[in-house]
Amino acid sequence: MKFRNNGLSIKRVKGENRFMAVKDNKLTDFERVFFNLFIKSGKKAVVSWHFDRAYLLVTRRFHRPPRQLIGEIFTRLKPVVMLRAQHQGREKRLLPHPVTPHRQVFLAANWLKKAIESRPERELYSRIFHEIEDIVQKKGRTLKLKHNFYREVLANKSFLRLLRFRKK
Numbered sequence: 001m002k003f004r005n006n007g008l009s010i011k012r013v014k015g016e017n018r019f020m021a022v023k024d025n026k027l028t029d030f031e032r033v034f035f036n037l038f039i040k041s042g043k044k045a046v047v048s049w050h051f052d053r054a055y056l057l058v059t060r061r062f063h064r065p066p067r068q069l070i071g072e073i074f075t076r077l078k079p080v081v082m083l084r085a086q087h088q089g090r091e092k093r094l095l096p097h098p099v100t101p102h103r104q105v106f107l108a109a110n111w112l113k114k115a116i117e118s119r120p121e122r123e124l125y126s127r128i129f130h131e132i133e134d135i136v137q138k139k140g141r142t143l144k145l146k147h148n149f150y151r152e153v154l155a156n157k158s159f160l161r162l163l164r165f166r167k168k
Contacts, residue, residue, distance in 0.1 A: 028067070029102075030074045034109040038124070053125035058132055073135050077108035077146060081153050094156045111149075115141035 027035065038047045055066040062069055082103070083094040099107070112131065118141060119127040134140030 028071065030105050030109060031067075031070065033105050034112060037109055037113045047124075050124040050128065054128035054132070057125065057129040061129075061133065062136070069136070070132070073132065074105070074108050076135070077111060077142060078104040079107050079146065079149060080104075082107070082149070083153055083156055094152075096153050096156060107149075111145040112142050115145060 035047065035051060038050075058064075058066040058069060079099050081096045082099050084097045086093050086095045116124075116127045116131050119131060121127045121130060131140055131142060135142055
């Protein structure tokens with residue numbers, strides 16, 4: 001059993017019935033980008049405290065390792081296509097383009113950050129926890145942002161035929 005708790009990774013000691021805390025600095029790409037979006041004026045300790053507290057609440061609520069749960073959430077949030085401006089003559093059209101993996105991670109993290117910042121709770125760890133809880137229940141503001149994004153892409157789907165004429 002291994003999960004992140006208060007900045008530490010908890011591992012079971014072999015052959016004994018106890019756990020040992022081990023410093024764990026390995027973050028996934030999404031966690032790293034998401035964590036860095038919240039750091040303001042170099043207060044990494046404050047942000048890490050809030051994230052660790054939110055991870056502890058997630059562990060208590062869902063009885064699952066929070067990293068596994070957050071990994072599932074971000075695979076659900078990653079976009080596949082996005083709109084990019086393309087000039088054709090005097091007109092500027094928004095055309096659907098595939099999204100690179102790094103951009104997928106950034107967009108998902110940015111949507112989650114916006115949704116967390118717009119929540120009414122006072123403490124950051126509470127906002128993070130409640131947004132994760134809403135996403136698991138498929139009713140979070142982050143999912144609404146993603147659906148709005150895809151609605152725009154579908155509205156501009158008719159311009160896909162123009163991609164073959166674009167300059168390379």
